[in-house]
Amino acid sequence: MSDELLVVRCQLGERDAFAELVREWHGAVERYVTRMLGRGDDDVVQEVWLAVVKGLPRLREPERFAPWLFTIARRAVMNRLREAYAPTAEPLDQPQPTSGRGISTPVWEPPASEAVVDREAMAGALAALPAREREVLLLFYLEDLPLDACAQICGVPVGTIKSRLHRARRLLREELTREGYEA
Amino acid sequence: MTPEDVLGRLDARLSPGRRIAYVVVALAGLVGSALIGLLWATEPALPTRTGVAFAVLIAIGLSWTVVGTWAVTRRTPLFARDRVVAGWLGLAAWAVFAGGALIVAPGVRGWPFVVVGALGVAAVVALVSALRTRSALLRRKAELGG
Numbered sequence A: 001m002s003d004e005l006l007v008v009r010c011q012l013g014e015r016d017a018f019a020e021l022v023r024e025w026h027g028a029v030e031r032y033v034t035r036m037l038g039r040g041d042d043d044v045v046q047e048v049w050l051a052v053v054k055g056l057p058r059l060r061e062p063e064r065f066a067p068w069l070f071t072i073a074r075r076a077v078m079n080r081l082r083e084a085y086a087p088t089a090e091p092l093d094q095p096q097p098t099s100g101r102g103i104s105t106p107v108w109e110p111p112a113s114e115a116v117v118d119r120e121a122m123a124g125a126l127a128a129l130p131a132r133e134r135e136v137l138l139l140f141y142l143e144d145l146p147l148d149a150c151a152q153i154c155g156v157p158v159g160t161i162k163s164r165l166h167r168a169r170r171l172l173r174e175e176l177t178r179e180g181y182e183a
Numbered sequence B: 001m002t003p004e005d006v007l008g009r010l011d012a013r014l015s016p017g018r019r020i021a022y023v024v025v026a027l028a029g030l031v032g033s034a035l036i037g038l039l040w041a042t043e044p045a046l047p048t049r050t051g052v053a054f055a056v057l058i059a060i061g062l063s064w065t066v067v068g069t070w071a072v073t074r075r076t077p078l079f080a081r082d083r084v085v086a087g088w089l090g091l092a093a094w095a096v097f098a099g100g101a102l103i104v105a106p107g108v109r110g111w112p113f114v115v116v117g118a119l120g121v122a123a124v125v126a127l128v129s130a131l132r133t134r135s136a137l138l139r140r141k142a143e144l145g146g
Helices: A003-012 A015-037 A042-058 A062-084 A119-128 A131-142 A147-154 A158-178 B003-009 B016-042 B048-075 B080-104 B111-143
Strands: none
Touching: A003 A015, A003 A042, A003 A062, A003 B080, A003 B111, A015 A042, A015 A062, A015 A119, A015 A131, A015 B003, A042 A062, A042 B003, A062 A131, A062 A147, A119 A131, A119 A158, A131 A147, A131 A158, A147 A158, B016 B048, B016 B080, B016 B111, B080 B111
């Protein structure tokens, strides 16, 4: 069943559809929250689903559920980061000075290290990346969201997402090389 | 945390009975306040303490209306089917109010009529909007093969 159909059924008030929606997307929400915070946080995950319940009746584009969900998750993560590290938290929603028009578009191939690095090492390397770069890698590669959805979630232009992905892949490769993996 | 844990914690928010109960509370508060207000406005020369008592009762009724409205807009929002039920309840509440107005203030013309009429129009508009929204969603559901 498509996400759009599930969302429409939820908007109608079908409770079993909401249960199905949670079962389908809970893993992705939990993974995003865990990777972004560096640890699991049930309260944040719960906060995300509460916001989904509240917002679903007003969601105008059911077919855009995934970007909408991750926008909510992102907001919840940012709130938690602000609470935890208020003076030092790295803002996620400010475009970088180096991003914008004029930056060459990178070629879209998966990182060479992806196939050979084990899950734990990849998680460690991801955690070492700056929040903005970690976020775009999570959304684009782990959640398999298209560039425009990533841009919508992060509140930046598609070009900025591309440049962040480019930089993120480079930083990830450097991090893995530092840990002894061959690029 | 498993999906079942999430659903367990959201159980109260997802309960249609609770959402409709909030609607009933809001409408009951509104109808009660409106009827008392109508009686107060159309009854000449009430003692001061009766006026104070009416004011307190109106305040209590409106407080329940605010609580119910807040709950269904902020806490447990209404889904399309809930909105249709709420729309019919609103129309029923208006009928109770209109009937009560005839008993409480018989033969009164002028602005009370305007108030009763305006509330009736609001109830009909809310119901029609809810029915349209649900129809559109049902159509989309059918298009998507649901």
